[in-house]
Amino acid sequence: MSIALPEAPSFGAPVNQHPCPELLSFLATRRSASAVTLAEPAPGDDDVAALIRLAARAPDHGKLAPWRFIVLRGEDKAAYAARLEALAQSRGDARAAAKLAKLKLPPMGIAVVSAPRAHEVPEWEQVLSAGAVCTGLLYGAQALGYGANWITDWYAYDDQAKAILGLSAGENVAGFIFIGTAKEPPMERERPDSVALTTVWKP
Numbered sequence: 001m002s003i004a005l006p007e008a009p010s011f012g013a014p015v016n017q018h019p020c021p022e023l024l025s026f027l028a029t030r031r032s033a034s035a036v037t038l039a040e041p042a043p044g045d046d047d048v049a050a051l052i053r054l055a056a057r058a059p060d061h062g063k064l065a066p067w068r069f070i071v072l073r074g075e076d077k078a079a080y081a082a083r084l085e086a087l088a089q090s091r092g093d094a095r096a097a098a099k100l101a102k103l104k105l106p107p108m109g110i111a112v113v114s115a116p117r118a119h120e121v122p123e124w125e126q127v128l129s130a131g132a133v134c135t136g137l138l139y140g141a142q143a144l145g146y147g148a149n150w151i152t153d154w155y156a157y158d159d160q161a162k163a164i165l166g167l168s169a170g171e172n173v174a175g176f177i178f179i180g181t182a183k184e185p186p187m188e189r190e191r192p193d194s195v196a197l198t199t200v201w202k203p
Ligand SMILES: Cc1cc2nc3c(=O)[nH]c(=O)nc-3n(C[C@H](O)[C@H](O)[C@H](O)COP(=O)(O)O)c2cc1C
Pocket: 030, 031, 032, 033, 149, 150, 151, 152, 153, 174, 175, 189
């Protein structure tokens, strides 16, 4: 499937809000697929660009766009995984090497990099915006009919692994969104009791 996105509203144009029952139905039932079940077909370049365009509409205090995207696909993704595998093996860390299956098996992924700016908007809010971008990418890919999963794992946090990905000082991986076609449908997981998590403030 490919996306035929409407034009983005032009700057300053009134943006009409309207009910969207299909979106509500999607939100009520969407589910992430295990990364190791993801196979081809995966979104092509046009769909990836569209997904990123949608994700970049995330709420963003100060309009700082304190995040960026790194697309991982094809032979380049395999080379990235091989370098991480060599790093894990050089440390004799078989567990870390095994965890790379979630990176190696899906046909593609998009790293969302949190890149907070020095600004009066607190860094916390800039990092939250990166999380919102991850959610937008995940939901966008799922709405397109693909399986997708938000993964971090050790290579999101390890300094040498971050350097292999090309991160600068102060940047962090908010998430790898792996996307493909799920070989088996995900089963519903336990969900939190939203009522138990909610109180109404009273003076
Ligand atoms: C920031 C973040 C990092 C995650 N990292 C991992 C991970 O490294 N490995 C993993 O198996 N799941 C990880 N998960 C959880 C998966 O995304 C999980 O499949 C997801 O929570 C399923 O929820 P859903 O079906 O409601 O989308 C992570 C989730 C978040 C929000």
